[in-house]
Amino acid sequence: MNMKSIITFILALIVLGGAWLLLSGSNSAPLTKLTPLEPSKIQANATLTPEQPVAGEKTKLTFTITDATGTPAALMVHHGRRVHVVIISKDLATLGHIHPQDFSSDMAPELKSGVYSVDYAFPEAGKYIVAVDVMTDTDYLSQEFLVNVTGSPAMGSVKEDFTLSKCFKGYQQEAPDEYTKPYFVSDMEVACPDGYKVTLTPGSSKIVAGAETLLRFHVEKNGKPVTDLTPYLSAPIHFAIVPESLDFVLHRHGSVDETLDTGSDMKTDNGDVMSMDTSGIHIMADGSVMLANGKTVTGAKVTAAGMVQMPDGTMVKPAMDLRANGSSSDHGDMAMAMSSGGSMGDSMDSMSGMMHHDDEVPAFFGPDIISEPIVFPKPGVYRIFAQVKHGTELIPTDFMVRVEQGTAGTGVQKTFDLTVTGRKIVSGSPTLTVNQGDTVTINITDTDEGEELHLHGYDKMAEFKKGEKATITFVASASGRFPFELENSKTDLGALEVLPQ
């Protein structure tokens, strides 16, 4: 054999190998399970029927949700549903937000088997991220899957648009089936001043990876601030935040802007000022007004805007409005907090005491909503899908932001899980070593008592209840050795050592 044939042989091998790699790449499994951002004891697996989804055709997504031992997980209702499924395309142009519960009048079989399914017609060929959010009374899981869809049309590339003030049209959710229809971002955006004008203001001029950011939303219609937004799935706003790289979906919520007056003083007959917590006031189905202690307030009136006028004339925002559709109001779209599926779920959950973890949300609020602190784990382009509700209309907003590299951020994630028993770390190391610039997450669970974790220097605190997990996340921008302790009992637990770059 001469040299030439040896070289030819080697070249042939390389070409064949490359071709095999290419082919195997394109033949990769249609469903890939990603590693969750936060570890959880809950397990979620998924299957597709048909196994290879085709664009525009209905695909059944089946999720099996178990605990660590493989038995069906006892899922709780959070934000109105037991299972939330969010599906976003690689071009960040389509979104689906589906709940298996909406397709089963009786959830019992699913609860027993731990198997939940939804139908979805992936609109275009390409890659999608499917995120499943579930919760038990002790744990929370956000599990993502990647799905490859074949067929046509193929999806395009990401269109960059960093406008932070846009107009969106609201849409009615009439039948549950509406949920299975993906909506295209482009279909929802309208030319201003039509529709709802929504302005996103990030808490800082620059969003930095690893740092906590607040997103403020301001909603206007016809040039006027909308002050009677209604809760959607027990929260003022829902976020699905996804990076261009499609590694994860952050499912976050928000609260009514705290600068608003949420409480009101009420004067009693003898002139004493009685502090009244508005969350305690309910508007009952028959239009009467009831206090948290179950006593009916005589002489209180319900206004058209859903506010309660107390006997002394003060206006109070009720915690809950249980009136039927349009019963006592001539503003159809305002009094219908109850009319849509979402709100019905909310009130039923609250009434039966099954709600968990959801803060009280006023029945009406606006025009400002503020997100919980959100940490964008890594730099890059993100799409922020946010859903707000106004009467029966869902306002699906979408914005694109660029998240900058933190000044010293390495983008490396370091997560530590600590379990404390008897004020001592029984699982996890007392010395947490990271490199400067790493994004550090410390999860702590105390099996004995409620306490507060305090990391000195960075001055991060996290309160937790007995047996519940608390988390602090930050970018370790400063090097040094930072002790952490149980704040209330002044118990040294250990130290975070941030090694300099």
Added chain:
Amino acid sequence: MRALRKLIGGAGLFAPLLLPGVAFAHAFGQQFTLPVPFSLYAVGASCALVASFIALFFFSKAHTSQVREPRVIGQLSRRWLIGFNLFGLFLLALTLLIGFTGVQDVTKNLALIFFWIALLLGMTYITVFVGGLWRLMNPFETLTRLVLGPKYRAFKEYPGWMGYLPALFFFWGLIKIEILSNGIGAVPFALAAILSSYFVVSCIGAGIFGVDTWFRYGEFFNVFFGLIGRFAPLQIDTEGRVTAQLPADGLLREVPTHLSALFFTLFMLSSTAFDGLRETKVWADTFFHYPIIVENNSLFDHLVLALSPLLFFILYGGAVYLMKVLTRSEHSFRFLLLRFAYSLIPIAIAYSFAHYFTLLVNEGQVALALISDPWAQGWNLFGTAGYQVNIGLIGAKAIWNIQIAVIVIGHIIATYVAHRAALAEFKRQRDIAIGQLPMLLLMVFYTVFGLWILSLAFALP
């Protein structure tokens, strides 16, 4: 003051007795330094060693034992002197006022920072460059003079055997409050009470022995800053005369006459070393598997702190004794002990600086915010109330380099001072060269020991 972080535990215990309902959120005086990596420690130790031998070679050729007189470069007017007096009084008054009436929270009370950080650290570092400033300001002295009046005569002569012993006793008490008091020193109210009592004690001491004598030998702050100030190139005396000299010349001009001055210096070294050591893993591993120590932890700490200057003295005494033997010097052992005592001061300053300077950086920033709102009333006097502490102002690497550099520089200056002292006391060339060898080895040991402490891993809770 690394140990001040421990203060908070005790502060929490103490506070309810004193002021019910006071909450303490964080520790005061917490340091965020990482142990110096072994490689840097090795570099520092080698530098000290090499520098010592270069010094040995180089210094043995230098023949001047002459210490030049300081040059007068200026005179402060009476107004300035009164100004310093008033400034000192103002700071003490402010410290007491904020201590007694301010928020009893370790992170929000300026009195703590005034005393532990600004005075004990800040003033020390200033005094390294300008000696005598504290003497001009000392509010305890000013007040005592006011209380006793200008015509006051002591009714008892200060006994010679006491030397600086009262000051040394207060020094020991201060360190006890700082690191072994379970946090009383970080309770603003308690600190103010302690400072008030100290003023009363000063009045009694001055009342018995006379103001001049007491504030020369008995009063801690004057003795402490007086010793450190000897190093300074600029000096201001109580008459306002400003003089300039070569740095460290002041350490050679006078030989202390009382061994308490030596022990005071050794305690500066040993208390810092003890504070650093007791937080390390090596310390815990060495001592904390004996049940008797674990059970009597506090007693053990007090014992070690009290004995620590003796341990340093045994080494120092051994070196001086060896020096006497090698040079067959006619000077007494006691004289030689005193003659070289001040040469340890540069090492003591370097130890202290390396261990504590990050506190000045961090707590100084806290002070910047507090100064605008000393009583947490929502004021913003100087527009700095919203200042947020930047813990990354000096990175760990920079801290390591500063620590090593300062300790090595302190070492070099100390060897230089010891050499000059040897030149002055030994006549023959051979004695000068051989005589300073033991002292050089001792200093190398102290320096490497200081670096070693900085390189040790911390004990786990």
